[in-house]
Amino acid sequence: MATWASDVTGSLIRVEHVWRYYGAACALSDVSFEVGRGEVLGFLGPNGAGKSTTMNILTGNLAPARGRVWIAGVDLLDEPRRAKRALGYLPEHPPLYRELTVDEYLRYCGRLHGLRGDALRRALDLAKQRCGLTAAGQRLIGNLSKGYQQRVGLAQALLHEPPVLILDEPAVGLDPLQMREMRALIRELGRERAVILSSHVLPEVQAACDRVLIIHQGRIMLSDSVQGLAQRMHASSLRVAFRNAPPPEALSALAGVQRAERVDEQAFRIYFAPPHSPADAIMARAAEQGWGLIELTPERVTLEEVFMHITREESAP
Amino acid sequence: MNVLIIAARELRSLFLSPLAWTVLAVVQFILAWLFLIQLDQFAALQPQLAAQPGAPGLTDLVVAPLFASAATVLLLVAPLLTMRAMSEERRQNTLTLLFSMPLSMTEIVLGKYLGLLALFGVMLTMIVLMPLSLLLGATLDFGQLAAGVLGLVLLMASYAAVGLYVSTLTHHPGVAAVGSFGILLLLSLLDWRGAGGLFGYLSLSRHYEALLKGVFDSSDVIYYLLLTVVFLTLAVRRLDGERLHR
Numbered sequence: 001m002a003t004w005a006s007d008v009t010g011s012l013i014r015v016e017h018v019w020r021y022y023g024a025a026c027a028l029s030d031v032s033f034e035v036g037r038g039e040v041l042g043f044l045g046p047n048g049a050g051k052s053t054t055m056n057i058l059t060g061n062l063a064p065a066r067g068r069v070w071i072a073g074v075d076l077l078d079e080p081r082r083a084k085r086a087l088g089y090l091p092e093h094p095p096l097y098r099e100l101t102v103d104e105y106l107r108y109c110g111r112l113h114g115l116r117g118d119a120l121r122r123a124l125d126l127a128k129q130r131c132g133l134t135a136a137g138q139r140l141i142g143n144l145s146k147g148y149q150q151r152v153g154l155a156q157a158l159l160h161e162p163p164v165l166i167l168d169e170p171a172v173g174l175d176p177l178q179m180r181e182m183r184a185l186i187r188e189l190g191r192e193r194a195v196i197l198s199s200h201v202l203p204e205v206q207a208a209c210d211r212v213l214i215i216h217q218g219r220i221m222l223s224d225s226v227q228g229l230a231q232r233m234h235a236s237s238l239r240v241a242f243r244n245a246p247p248p249e250a251l252s253a254l255a256g257v258q259r260a261e262r263v264d265e266q267a268f269r270i271y272f273a274p275p276h277s278p279a280d281a282i283m284a285r286a287a288e289q290g291w292g293l294i295e296l297t298p299e300r301v302t303l304e305e306v307f308m309h310i311t312r313e314e315s316a317p
Numbered sequence: 318m319n320v321l322i323i324a325a326r327e328l329r330s331l332f333l334s335p336l337a338w339t340v341l342a343v344v345q346f347i348l349a350w351l352f353l354i355q356l357d358q359f360a361a362l363q364p365q366l367a368a369q370p371g372a373p374g375l376t377d378l379v380v381a382p383l384f385a386s387a388a389t390v391l392l393l394v395a396p397l398l399t400m401r402a403m404s405e406e407r408r409q410n411t412l413t414l415l416f417s418m419p420l421s422m423t424e425i426v427l428g429k430y431l432g433l434l435a436l437f438g439v440m441l442t443m444i445v446l447m448p449l450s451l452l453l454g455a456t457l458d459f460g461q462l463a464a465g466v467l468g469l470v471l472l473m474a475s476y477a478a479v480g481l482y483v484s485t486l487t488h489h490p491g492v493a494a495v496g497s498f499g500i501l502l503l504l505s506l507l508d509w510r511g512a513g514g515l516f517g518y519l520s521l522s523r524h525y526e527a528l529l530k531g532v533f534d535s536s537d538v539i540y541y542l543l544l545t546v547v548f549l550t551l552a553v554r555r556l557d558g559e560r561l562h563r
Contacts, residue, residue, distance in 0.1 A: 095414035
């Protein structure tokens with residue numbers, strides 16, 4: 001991987017050459033990256049890739065075997081207390097006291113972050129308003145739905161207005177509408193903070209992040225902007241369906257088509273060499289021959305395919 | 318300050334669960350029953366005792382046995398009160414919350430510990446109210462009573478420390494309860510059948526008995542304080558070790 005610039009004046013999160021082992025297994029090897037103010041970094045990887053380990057190290061829940069971490073310019077290992085003041089963390093499973101009400105819980109978190117009196121009340125109101133919890137203050141956390149519990153976890157993370165926010169799989173368990181709200185909120189929060197967001201769902205990262213870090217087997221495989229990632233992921237297949245399906249040979253004969261594969265009675269999968277999509281040619285021919293085109297979709301490349309693609313690139317000499 | 322915030326939350330959570338209330342009620346009921354039996358016996362014996370000079374008094378015959386029974390009952394219920402202290406934080410994933418807050422491990426452990434002590438304090442108050450109620454019609458040996466109360470306080474403090482430590486070791490409250498019960502029982506039985514020497518000295522019960530007799534020996538007090546500090550330190554170290562590589 002590219003080595004990162006060591007000049008860090010602008011970065012709120014800086015991770016340098018971090019290693020971590022579980023027993024003999026190497027969970028993270030030589031992970032380095034930084035995140036600046038106003039940036040939302042998407043942390044992408046399959047389950048078990050090392051996302052949560054990295055986040056636990058960033059939040060002081062795990063100590064790295066080697067390497068250093070700075071949060072808002074403070075060394076996390078030397079001055080954990082000062083570094084953690086700048087930190088808001090939503091772990092994968094929201095850390096909630098089920099027997100408390102939302103207000104009690106948030107007040108507890110705020111006090112531990114040193115908020116008192118008026119400041120605490122204002123922070124509480126703002127966090128609840130941002131996370132859509134204004135009406136839920138008196139409810140018991142244990143009685144809330146999963147989506148609401150996730151919101152309470154998020155409210156806890158941003159209660160004390162930390163410059164650094166670390167969110168581990170924040171959209172898990174949310175319905176599509178809540179997911180959209182969450183993305184919008186993260187976007188808004190990312191404007192004046194450094195945000196790290198982990199996910200194993202590619203569209204989520206594409207929707208909410210500026211930059212993407214792909215981690216696989218404890219290594220950073222790719223660090224790129226979201227646009228850059230999208231370019232790497234040009235679809236190389238189309239799904240088409242016709243009312244009067246032609247024989248596959250008629251499709252493979254078209255310019256730009258590498259192979260046509262029948263999916264069912266009406267549908268085909270068409271492979272091509274990106275970026276030369278044969279969509280135009282298919283449309284024109286379908287209209288000419290009266291095939292009755294009813295579907296034409298570029299197929300989404302799955303995250304697994306991206307990983308495989310990137311890992312192949314990595315191992316290539 | 319952070320310690321007090323954590324302690325207050327701990328105490329609140331303890332009283333939000335029915336467990337603490339049930340334990341308090343059961344302990345109170347059993348000890349009140351034993352207290353009344355002792356009192357009854359004392360009333361029956363009183364004419365003979367009054368005739369003897371230097372005979373044991375009310376404090377010896379009623380209060381000391383009550384506190385001795387309290388120690389046994391506490392041995393059984395203390396693990397139930399402490400079992401959830403850390404294992405629950407672990408299960409609810411709130412330990413992660415505490416770890417990522419600007420707190421030290423010592424603050425976390427002391428906060429939890431103070432919360433537990435406050436609950437034991439409630440129990441202590443309710444136990445001590447029973448002998449104090451005798452003041453309505455009798456006098457007590459306040460020196461001996463104070464020594465007994467001190468013994469009970471120290472005993473509770475060490476039970477809570479042991480329970481808190483064991484509860485840092487596991488996710489399962491049940492395992493924590495059995496573990497701390499085992500340790501406490503073993504520590505109490507070390508001087509079983511009059512075993513002397515080092516083991517006898519390490520026994521939890523021997524130092525308590527001395528205090529119940531009204532004998533105040535600073536080495537007994539130091540024994541309990543040391544036991545408490547050792548287990549609290551172990552708990553801090555255990556939490557610290559969690560971050561390091563295994």
